[in-house]
Amino acid sequence: MECRELTAFAVDRLTGASEDTAQRELDRHLELCAACREEAECIERAWTALGQDADAQVTPEFRDRTLALLEDEMLRARIREFQPKARWARLVAEAAAVLLACVAGFWLARRGPAPPAAVPTAAPTVRPDAILRDNPRLANVSYRAGADGKLEVGFDVTARQTVSGRPEDPAMGKLLAYLLARNAETAGEKSRAIELVSEHYHSGAAASPDIVAALTSTLKKDPNPGVRKKAADTLAAFPTTPDIRAAFLEALRADRNPAVRLTAIEALAASAKEAPDQKTIESLREKAQDPAENGFVRAKAASALKNF
Numbered sequence: 001m002e003c004r005e006l007t008a009f010a011v012d013r014l015t016g017a018s019e020d021t022a023q024r025e026l027d028r029h030l031e032l033c034a035a036c037r038e039e040a041e042c043i044e045r046a047w048t049a050l051g052q053d054a055d056a057q058v059t060p061e062f063r064d065r066t067l068a069l070l071e072d073e074m075l076r077a078r079i080r081e082f083q084p085k086a087r088w089a090r091l092v093a094e095a096a097a098v099l100l101a102c103v104a105g106f107w108l109a110r111r112g113p114a115p116p117a118a119v120p121t122a123a124p125t126v127r128p129d130a131i132l133r134d135n136p137r138l139a140n141v142s143y144r145a146g147a148d149g150k151l152e153v154g155f156d157v158t159a160r161q162t163v164s165g166r167p168e169d170p171a172m173g174k175l176l177a178y179l180l181a182r183n184a185e186t187a188g189e190k191s192r193a194i195e196l197v198s199e200h201y202h203s204g205a206a207a208s209p210d211i212v213a214a215l216t217s218t219l220k221k222d223p224n225p226g227v228r229k230k231a232a233d234t235l236a237a238f239p240t241t242p243d244i245r246a247a248f249l250e251a252l253r254a255d256r257n258p259a260v261r262l263t264a265i266e267a268l269a270a271s272a273k274e275a276p277d278q279k280t281i282e283s284l285r286e287k288a289q290d291p292a293e294n295g296f297v298r299a300k301a302a303s304a305l306k307n308f
Contacts, residue, residue, distance in 0.1 A: 001022075001025050001026060001029050003029075003033060003035070003036055006026075006029075006036045006039055006040065007039075007043065009022060009025070009026045009029075010026070010039075010040050010043045010044070011043070013026060014043070014044065014047045014258065014294055015225075015256070015257065015258065016255070016256030016257055016258060016294075017256060023292075026040075044294075044295055047294075047296065048295055048296040048299075067192070140154075140155060140156045142154040142155070163175060167200045167201055168208075170208060170210075173207070173208030173209075173210050173211050174208070174210050176193070176196065176197055176200075176210075176211055177208070177210035177211045177213065177214040179193045179196070180193040180194060180197065180211070180214040180215065180218065181213075181214040181217060181218075187224040187226065187227050190218070190222070190224075190227050191226065191227055191230055194215070194218070194227070194230045194231055194234055195230070197211055197215070197234055198230075198233070198234045198237065201234075201237070201238065207238050212235070212238065212241065212243055212244060213243070215231045215234055215235050215247075216231075216235065216243055216244065216246075216247040218231040219231040219232055219235065219247050219248075219251055219255075219260075220247060220250060220251075225256070225257035225259070225260065228251075228255065228257060228260050229257060229259050229260050229263065232248070232251060232260050232263040232264060232267070233263055235247065235248070235267065236248075236263055236266065236267040236270075240267070240270075240271040240274075244267075245268065245271060245277070245280070248264040248267050248268050249264075249268065249279065249280065249283055251263075251264040252264040252265060252268065252283055252284075252287060253283065258294045258296065258297055261287075261294075261297050262296070262297060262300055265284065265287070265297070265300045265301050265304055266300075266304075268280045268283070268284065268304075269284065269304035269307065272284075272308065273307055273308070276308060281305070281308060284301045284304050284305050285301075285305060287301035288301040288302040288305060
């Protein structure tokens with residue numbers, strides 16, 4: 001590496017984003033360059049100071065405005081579909097039927113006589129008027145000319161559903177876990193799902209096993225460090241269970257984001273203070289003595305050990 005690359009290499013090491021080869025290259029350069037060694041120490045001190053700042057409080061107005069901007073940006077990337085009001089639904093359906101009939105007639109005239117019909121294997125035909133009766137939203141629309149001369153229009157029909165229930169209701173727990181584990185396709189959607197869980201399961205309240213499983217899975221596997229941090233913060237607010245402790249021990253050992261490792265230390269230390277756990281103490285001791293670990297993480301682990 002060259003001196004001009006120091007900042008990028010140093011920040012990657014602090015965030016856990018650098019590969020082993022890059023770390024060794026940085027170490028070799030720092031051994032030979034006193035100026036870069038001093039600069040690297042300044043960067044680490046600044047990183048440590050920033051880590052000591054309390055998290056900024058997010059106001060409801062800022063969160064609502066941010067979510068609105070994110071939603072607007074996501075909508076720009078999607079195909080906007082016209083959804084006729086009830087007054088126009090019949091006219092639009094009739095116009096669409098006439099258009100499809102004209103297209104079918106033109107296509108058949110160009111194609112010539114139809115070949116003998118094959119044995120039908122498609123799903124049963126659904127009447128369009130039955131689908132359009134409630135003015136649903138049609139998504140993933142596709143068009144295809146069938147071998148028997150018919151036109152096929154495929155689409156997904158979506159309808160809004162509303163479910164209400166108390167947070168301790170197992171059915172609501174399953175629904176929230178599903179939203180978190182399977183229905184969130186982007187980092188922003190998953191973060192909002194985690195916030196939803198955090199808002200309705202307050203500190204000290206036991207969450208359902210489904211929610212705990214979804215959050216621990218997110219903490220272990222999600223590629224986005226910010227999403228993993230939110231999952232860790234939410235798990236830290238729940239009463240510790242063996243699954244939660246195991247997830248934090250794994251995060252402390254292997255998560256590349258120092259902020260996640262710090263949350264893991266705080267949660268494990270709080271749990272061990274109530275019920276001392278030998279594996280937790282050993283893991284904290286290893287982190288406190290690990291020369292390759294971030295300085296602030298080492299200090300946090302050492303501070304936690306003093307309470308035992």
